[in-house]
Amino acid sequence: MRCFDPGHVHAVPVAPILVLGYGNPSRGDDALGPLLIDRLQQLQVVGRLAGVELLTDFQPQIEHLLDLLGRERVIFVDAAPGLSAPYRLLPVETTQSQTQPEPQPEPQSSSALQVQDEAQIQPELQVLGWTSHRLTPGALAHLFRSLYGEPPRLELLAIGAEAFELGAALSARAEQNLRVASNWLLKVL
Amino acid sequence: MLSSLETAAHPERLRRVVIDPVTRVEGHGKVTLLLDDEGHVRQARLHIVEFRGFEKFIQGRPYWELPVLVQRLCGICPVSHHLAAAKACDQLVGVDQLTATAEKVRRLMHYGQVLQSHALHFFHLASPDLLFGFDDAVAHRNIVGVIQEHPEIARQGVLLRKYGQEVIRITSGKRIHGSGAVPGGVNKAVSAVERDLLRADIGQVLAWAQAAVALIKRLYEAERAGFDRFASVASNSLSLVDDSGHLELYEGGLRACDASGQILFDHADCGDYARLLREEIKPWSYMKFPFIAALGPEHGWYRVGPLARINNCDRIATPLAETERQAFVALANGQPVQAALATHWARLIELLYCAEAIERLLDDPELSGTELITEGVLRQRGIGVLEAPRGTLFHHYEIDENGLIRKANLIVSTTNNNQVMNESIRQVARCYLDGHQLTEPLLNQIEVAIRAYDPCLSCATHALGQMPLQLDLVDADGRLEDRLQRHADGTVLRCDVPDAADARDRFGACGC
Numbered sequence: 051m052r053c054f055d056p057g058h059v060h061a062v063p064v065a066p067i068l069v070l071g072y073g074n075p076s077r078g079d080d081a082l083g084p085l086l087i088d089r090l091q092q093l094q095v096v097g098r099l100a101g102v103e104l105l106t107d108f109q110p111q112i113e114h115l116l117d118l119l120g121r122e123r124v125i126f127v128d129a130a131p132g133l134s135a136p137y138r139l140l141p142v143e144t145t146q147s148q149t150q151p152e153p154q155p156e157p158q159s160s161s162a163l164q165v166q167d168e169a170q171i172q173p174e175l176q177v178l179g180w181t182s183h184r185l186t187p188g189a190l191a192h193l194f195r196s197l198y199g200e201p202p203r204l205e206l207l208a209i210g211a212e213a214f215e216l217g218a219a220l221s222a223r224a225e226q227n228l229r230v231a232s233n234w235l236l237k238v239l
Numbered sequence: 240m241l242s243s244l245e246t247a248a249h250p251e252r253l254r255r256v257v258i259d260p261v262t263r264v265e266g267h268g269k270v271t272l273l274l275d276d277e278g279h280v281r282q283a284r285l286h287i288v289e290f291r292g293f294e295k296f297i298q299g300r301p302y303w304e305l306p307v308l309v310q311r312l313c314g315i316c317p318v319s320h321h322l323a324a325a326k327a328c329d330q331l332v333g334v335d336q337l338t339a340t341a342e343k344v345r346r347l348m349h350y351g352q353v354l355q356s357h358a359l360h361f362f363h364l365a366s367p368d369l370l371f372g373f374d375d376a377v378a379h380r381n382i383v384g385v386i387q388e389h390p391e392i393a394r395q396g397v398l399l400r401k402y403g404q405e406v407i408r409i410t411s412g413k414r415i416h417g418s419g420a421v422p423g424g425v426n427k428a429v430s431a432v433e434r435d436l437l438r439a440d441i442g443q444v445l446a447w448a449q450a451a452v453a454l455i456k457r458l459y460e461a462e463r464a465g466f467d468r469f470a471s472v473a474s475n476s477l478s479l480v481d482d483s484g485h486l487e488l489y490e491g492g493l494r495a496c497d498a499s500g501q502i503l504f505d506h507a508d509c510g511d512y513a514r515l516l517r518e519e520i521k522p523w524s525y526m527k528f529p530f531i532a533a534l535g536p537e538h539g540w541y542r543v544g545p546l547a548r549i550n551n552c553d554r555i556a557t558p559l560a561e562t563e564r565q566a567f568v569a570l571a572n573g574q575p576v577q578a579a580l581a582t583h584w585a586r587l588i589e590l591l592y593c594a595e596a597i598e599r600l601l602d603d604p605e606l607s608g609t610e611l612i613t614e615g616v617l618r619q620r621g622i623g624v625l626e627a628p629r630g631t632l633f634h635h636y637e638i639d640e641n642g643l644i645r646k647a648n649l650i651v652s653t654t655n656n657n658q659v660m661n662e663s664i665r666q667v668a669r670c671y672l673d674g675h676q677l678t679e680p681l682l683n684q685i686e687v688a689i690r691a692y693d694p695c696l697s698c699a700t701h702a703l704g705q706m707p708l709q710l711d712l713v714d715a716d717g718r719l720e721d722r723l724q725r726h727a728d729g730t731v732l733r734c735d736v737p738d739a740a741d742a743r744d745r746f747g748a749c750g751c
Binding site: 074075076077105106107108111112113115116189192193196197216217 | 293296308311315317355359362363382383386387390393394396397398400401404414415416
């Protein structure tokens with residue numbers, strides 16, 4: 051067994067389904083992803099959700115590519131400000147456009163002079179996160195395909211969130227959304 | 240000495256450019272440039288919205304929660320905060336010397352953290368600029384481009400990062416929010432099975448680390464003249480060294496050297512940090528500006544991190560990294576290397592050092608010992624200092640008689656580098672932007688300078704779909720003259736300008 055082999059942690063075959071919830075537990079509604087994982091872990095303790103691996107992290111990172119290996123399905127779970135519904139399940143391939151469910155006002159670009167022709171932007175870059183050490187699930191999907199071939203079925207469970215203050219508890223709305231999203235996820239897993 | 244570009248004489252007469260936020264750094268950074276009518280840069284500032292609320296957040300909490308709690312300070316370097324807090328807690332519980340097993344398990348965890356952090360930064364964040372050039376097309380100058388053109392390099396980056404994460408998982412008990420380090424020691428040793436797991440890949444990790452150093456040497460030497468000059472700033476350096484003056488990341492004394500390499504203080508007790516260092520507040524930044532007290536704020540600012548550490552140390556205790564250090568210091572004929580881009584080279588020497596140090600520890604039987612905790616008598620003050628991936632990290636706590644946090648002071652690595660990062664962008668603004676029309680490649684040169692320091696802004700929040708990049712050119716009356724926007728999908732557009740009132744509203748709040 052090697053560090054780089056998938057499944058080495060338990061020395062058993064990789065679970066076909068991975069649920070990866072991410073966020074900072076100390077920043078209000080940003081805790082939605084980890085909290086959903088907590089709920090599912092409690093169910094695993096009593097013997098439910100066999101065949102499902104549960105992971106939590108602060109944010110998607112490049113090493114999560116290796117967590118995708120050998121899976122049939124991966125569901126990312128994240129807090130989503132601006133979501134009118136309690137949750138939405140989004141295919142990751144189109145993450146960038148669909149994780150802004152309430153479209154932001156267009157920048158002053160209706161007659162924009164394009165510094166760089168949009169047609170020159172590779173489609174896969176439209177799923178890349180540009181602004182920090184983190185990656186988006188869509189970027190992971192693209193990087194996975196580049197390095198390892200066709201990725202498993204990837205989805206993002208976006209749960210409605212509204213407040214991200216340090217030290218804050220979940221907002222009442224996020225609490226309710228978490229309950230609804232958890233119940234739904236349990237039915238489909 | 241502070242740059243003349245820190246504060247312009249008549250800012251109200253100048254045009255303002257804002258780069259907000261800076262990309263491929265952790266958290267939020269903003270750069271403002273003030274230009275005169277001829278396009279000459281008169282003022283350049285890096286603003287960072289530092290995460291100062293944390294010290295308040297932990298007041299009143301019991302000290303024993305600290306090693307776990309502080310990991311939520313940052314999603315990028317939680318292990319550094321975990322260990323710095325644990326070191327401070329050692330002092331709070333009256334322990335000055337850990338058991339051999341506890342110290343070695345913590346060191347292993349720390350080397351794993353530095354290794355994975357340096358791998359992430361170089362392969363994922365910095366290599367696109369270095370492999371393709373600062374002015375390469377933005378659609379290509381990223382990790383996707385690296386994977387397409389250099390798939391083996393990209394793969395090695397992923398696996399090096401993964402290996403470091405495995406070291407962390409094994410030593411801290413969990414992939415994240417680990418609890419391995421506790422006040423007075425650790426709560427688990429490394430089992431024989433775990434040791435064998437890490438041993439199986441360490442040879443490969445070492446080979447990749449050596450290849451990474453060879454790659455950065457090749458890239459640097461190919462652009463030697465330009466890289467030596469780019470964002471180069473003569474500064475003091477601060478870092479830990481061990482008793483023999485060797486590179487030290489976990490435990491040691493503070494050494495400060497001036498820009499010529501002369502030692503300012505050496506083997507200083509970390510508990511004296513508040514006497515040796517001061518922090519200046521400037522009205523235009525939320526982040527403080529630390530300086531060496533004896534030199535004052537104008538001359539006492541310093542650099543921390545890989546470049547400072549490699550410049551400051553006399554030797555590295557592992558052979559491969561030491562050989563690379565000797566090649567590195569030859570760059571400046573034994574004087575401190577001051578080129579910001581040489582930080583990448585220094586960072587990879589440290590990556591190699593960490594791989595060697597991990598290999599050594601894995602062969603040390605004490606790593607699997609049974610004496611994990613030392614006990615002592617409760618004290619009211621604890622100061623934990625270590626070398627985090629980005630530089631010297633200070634955690635200082637004071638508790639009341641019930642063990643509750645009464646006072647906390649954290650000086651994170653990025654704060655230590657505040658002034659030198661500002662000086663670097665001023666050098667770039669002066670040499671490369673002065674008098675030119677704004678373009679994305681020019682904008683990126685500022686960002687390349689900042690990224691060399693790998694600033695981490697201690698914020699793990701990552702709301703979906705936020706943080707575009709925008710660069711605005713505003714005239715002295717607040718009218719927006721020009722705007723570039725880089726969206727989250729990577730597209731870069733030049734936009735119609737909104738009205739002047741909009742621009743004034745936007746910049747009225749930026750505090751500069």
